[in-house]
Amino acid sequence: MIGIITTAYFSVKDREGIKTLKKYWWRNVVIQIVRFKNKSFIIATTGYGKANAAMAMTYLMEKYAEMQTVINIDLALSTNDKFDTASTVLGTKFIYRDADLTVFKDIKYGQIVHEPEAFTFNDEFVQEIRNFKLGVSDGIIGTADMLIYNSKQFKEMVDKYGQSIDVIDTEAGAIAQVAKKSSIGFLSLKIMYNNALSPWDNDPLHKFKMYETSNTLKYLVARLFNLLSSKYVIDFSKCNNDELEAIFELYEWEHDGWIAKFKANTAKLLSGIGPSLLLVDGKEKTSEALDIIEVMKPKFDEEGPSKVILGEDEWKHAPKKWLRKMLFLENYDINDDELLWNKSAKYDVKVKHFSSIEDVCKNISKAIADKCQDKSSYTYEGATVVNKNLLVTIDMPITFYISNNATHEFVEDKTFGTKLVSNEVIKHLNEMLKETDSPFAKIKIFAKIPALRNKRISMWIESKNKINSNINFGTWNKGFANKYTVVDIMRTDYDPIKVGSFKVTVRLKPE
Structure with a gap:
């Protein structure tokens, strides 16, 4: 069992493979026990401060003896x-920045009597998280019940502790101390909301920063759940x-x-x-290579808020990356009521980010053909x-609908569609x-195609070729083609004789 301690409350929605087994209050702590695939996670949402964090950590250890490791995500x-x-820091070294016991001999700032100068963790679990390569950077975390919000406080901290502290928080050090004394693995993943000396009040980017950090936390937890519950030994470090x-x-x-x-x-x-x-197999006797290429990943399709309403001043001060996100969301948000995954129709707005199915296939084919030039083993x-294999992933930016040629009815079934x-x-x-001659034993394409309410449906296409044969x-x-027509709107092959005269208007904002 893996413990997660955080001051940010988040709930895990039950879906295939994941289930909330128990949820309850203890003191001022919300406890959630979640089973995902083959792994159990216990999530404790605490109040702010060292005492609350240490209390929650102690309770989890005593209540759940099977808990092996704790992660502080905040x-x-x-x-x-x-x-x-939104930068994420991996903390494995912790000090108290409000501890001044230097009156005792050989005690340094940040150190507690009879305790090490810093609580440091560098066990197998830390290395495992590093191998996942979650986009994190190492940093030293300084914990106190007091946040820094002006230059005077900052100068005092630097005078005492030097420039070594990268992150300040109010919980991690206390959890680290309890974990160290109890021989439990611990690390902290801290998502940066702001710089300690940046203005907090009247910050025009406050909404941006909170939304960005909250979404980063959500994606980070989801990826941890996926990777920590995998049955494989994983190293994505390179x-x-x-x-x-x-x-x-x-x-x-x-x-x-x-896999x-x-x-x-x-x-x-x-x-x-x-x-x-x-x-590689368990006995390390057989191995196969897997090359991965991603085709046509839109540069504007970044993780971030699904919708943010900006005021005039916020637009003026928004960073370029935010402007890019917001322009994408505002200009290419398709009206759910007017576009179904198989009921698209012709429109006059020129949008470079949508392509015909044929153009998408050209890009896939070029990527595969270029990769096939490398015959090295x-x-x-x-x-x-x-054997070496090739995995091609693509998010297909296509618009289309499917019609029965005889009845002119739309195909509704997603699996058949x-x-x-x-x-x-x-x-x-x-x-x-x-x-194209292929050096790969298998070529598999993982594609996502448009679906209802801007969602995507996955589609796997697998090669039938063998090594050193044409792909x-x-x-x-042909039977499919005789009975059904996939109408590719970007290819302008709308044919009322084949698909009937029903037309659905697609409006892309702004008009």
């Missing part, structure tokens, strides 16, 4: 320019950012399931040995890796890649 303030809003985004998204959609599509007896996912990942533990879209994609891919994604089903 918002905090940075003390330097290394960390900006993966690049594009590979990581693709991997994290695959975990969100299918958890461990996507078995490439190698059934996988026990370890290792990076930094040549390919994006090396899939990989090695692991001195032996050549026999996805097969029809897949068939349309396979037709183009096979034509575009028919002369083929299976036979195109």
